[in-house]
Amino acid sequence: MTPANAVERELESSSAAHATPVVFVVDDDVSVRESLQALIRFAGLTAEAYASAQDFLKRPRAMVPNCLVLDVRLPDLSGLELQNHIASERTDMPIIFITGYGDVPMTVRAMKAGAVEFLTKPFDDEVLLDAIRLAIERSRAALSDGAEIRVLQDRYASLSRREREVMVLVVSGLLNKQVGSELGISEITVKAHRGQVMRKMNAHSFPDLINMARKLRLGRAPRIVRPEAA
Template sequence: MSESHVVPDQQIYIVDDDEALRDSLVWMLESSGYTVSAFDSAEAFLAAYRETFSGCLVLDVRMPGMSGLELFEELGRRRCTLPVIFITGHGDVPMAVSALKKGAVDFIEKPFGDQEMLRLIAQCLEQERASRSKRKLEADTARRLEHLTQREREVLDLIIAGKLNKQIADVLGISIKTVEVHRARVMEKMGAHSLAELVQHVVTVEPAALGR
């Protein structure tokens, strides 16, 4: 993998009690341009974990103490958004499949090839970037919605409902020109350049808005 595909603020977090495998993964991933942090136990990772972690987690299913699955479930309770790839032995496949049903991205069986792991890593990082962008857009939209006046919010709801300016004016008992002024302010405050963009932004935060 070329370093041009590596995003500086994303890291690969490896949690595995097998020192040889851990060191091998670290060497392979760092050679491919990634920043890597490795932990020998689930407990060690949890002690270091911060909500600001970005990238993906490569996690062994079976470890002494807290297992990989138990760590995965604990991270879920903490609303961790890191995509997770499980490393499994042959006998652990049913557990890995169970983890997939709970939101893990994939699992990889030992022994595995470098290219297979790199492919999964790239997939996870792309997913995490897209997910982060979506969360950022949702937070920005929610913040912008809070800055609308009550009348602007009423106009917005009617716009989302597909009402024309004349219909909005009739519903709210105001002039069409006043509707146009409010509509322009709504577009400006929401940072939208088109009606389609406005609707798309709002329904990501408030899906029920379309049904109003």
């Protein structure tokens, strides 16, 4: 990735979390959909409604803060099945379940899978709006975290192979001399690579670099074993 593209991506990523949020509603009852849309829009939020899980899945993933108000009972995929379907793909989309036929096992299952709230119809409008506001904040935080990780991945991808090796070893706690011994290079060369890593990763301090490595989940490189001299 070129420096110009990297900057563009950083700008796009940072703006996504601050974009206008949208609330998705999936319910097969048209009167419920229209009522929820009106309530959500009256609260100053954008709302999109769908009659089935399949209709909703055709909609491209939203890259703005969002949440899903989801009926448990639907004509194709159930609400719980839809929750399982999008759990790994749309972690930035918190779910609020609504149902007229809730029970304890169903509620427990939904909440364990990460639902923000499980409301039984009829429910108080303010209770739903409070849940939506909480969900939107969670989505905004998830998008922000995701954007930060993507930026760090781009920076890490800009490192050379040797710079990545040096970064992994120095953040694991090795001194420059030890890194040099591990990689078979001089301490001066290690310092040069370390300086390049700090610059390319845009790390303002060594603790900052360690934090970046933690977020990238960089593991310690295996120790390099070289044959002893005869």
